Amino acid sequence: MFAIFVVTCIVAYLGYRLQSLTFLGAILTVLTGTLIGLSFGWFGLYLLGVFFSTSSLASKYRSRDKEGVDDIVEKTGARDAIQVLANGGVGILCALGYLLTENFVYVYMYIVSIAAATSDTWGSEFGVLSKNKPRFMFTFKRVEPGTSGAVSTFGTFMSIIGAFVIVISSILFVQMDVALLLMLWGIGLSGSVIDTLLGATLQRKFRCTVCGKLTEKKVHHQVSTTYVSGWRLLGNDAVNFISIFGATLICFFVLG
Template sequence: MEDQLVQVMIAVLISSLIALRAYRKNSLDVSGAFAGFFVMAVHLSVNYRFGAMLLAFFFTSSKLTKMGEDRKRTLDADFKEGGQRNWIQVLSNGGIASVLVIAFWGLTTSQDTCLDSKQSKIITALVGGLIGHYSCCNGDTWSSELGVLSDEQPRLITTFRPVRRGTNGGITKAGLVAAAAAGSVIGLAFILPGFFTKSCTNDAFLKQLFVIPLSAIAGLAGSLIDSILGATLQFSGFCSVRNKVVSKPGPTVKRISGLSILDNNGVNLVSVFLTSVLTSFICLYIF
């Protein structure tokens, strides 16, 4: 109990400092900072490895969002200085994970565990869902932020015809490679702290290393799912007045692709959910 209290205090301190820093750096607005604090505190309070995955996603995606801002400003109709995110965007990328973390806490009281379905299928599925969740989030962000900076002409994932940069569902080779790399970073963030927080049997320890290629695949798959949803259920059109790709119809907007069913947050939420479910089942098979 005393160790758990110390962990919670450390989690609150770290989450407060990071949320404040993110607000000052314009990575989060006020509502996003409060939501980010809550999500981060929950993750770190329950398991340091969960917190490590969240922090790996947050820091790398924030850094890439600010890369090439001058060019992104000319392409993105919804561009915000510093990539400032609000509470809706924070929960779109961390809400499902928080539910999984709380479920994990309720079943294990924060006791760290190796991925081993022979010991517990439920825990393995929950942790697998978390790995898939952040692999998807990181993969989608890296592919979007780096893909838009690529000189390569994006192609719509459903038809493979060339489209303008910033079109929802547009993919590039650079973006796909970035998505896989982003997923592997999440796998490393999960594996490395485990060397210090949990001792596994030799067989189980070696199996844990499969998390890295699995997370790379999850990052790529999550990005592809996001692109398919973006190309079909999210509207993209070119505004002749703003001279940019926009996500809402209008009198000066010529449709490129998609329907106005989901916005960007909705696409993120659905793609994260589907990737989490798929990764959970794969983890049950592998571990």
């Protein structure tokens, strides 16, 4: 138990030093990691580590080529505490569920929650590097890279791979046959689908009054942006949480 806490602290510290996490983000990572480790043991921490390391690398990968996207997405740079909760909060719920009930479905749900988080992160971090601009859901019009609710072929491909990496990494600790592996992979991917659907419909969008760009930011060019569409309470973090929660809920009903 103490070893799990120490390892989590080291990872959070490195994340902070490498500017993948803000200070509060690092604190939240320690709490998340310790709780998940307490419930799922080293497996829980290991899977969190695969998500954390690959997602941080994905963010850093060709970061200069992503500068244009910074105008559009709500948050860039180091992940803050809310972002850690948006991605790891459902994992915490699964850990609590397993601690309280010892029902193995919570282990599967945990795998799905991390697969969904990874799939979404890989999809957006790699997708914005696509040579072709993404197409918006429903209208199929090409929009600026980074726009929520839009997909590119490359981004979709990478989100499929991201979910797969998590499920295949799990087989070191969790026994599963091919059918179960495919099921967890598919359910994990459903998180990205929910994310894109919400991004295209209910997620709040603003427009900069200075440069005219459509953005998720409340302030652009130091001026408050104007509201365009979506539910005002529904920002990117809330959408992430809901989509991971949705995928995990599907897992509960399918495998529970």
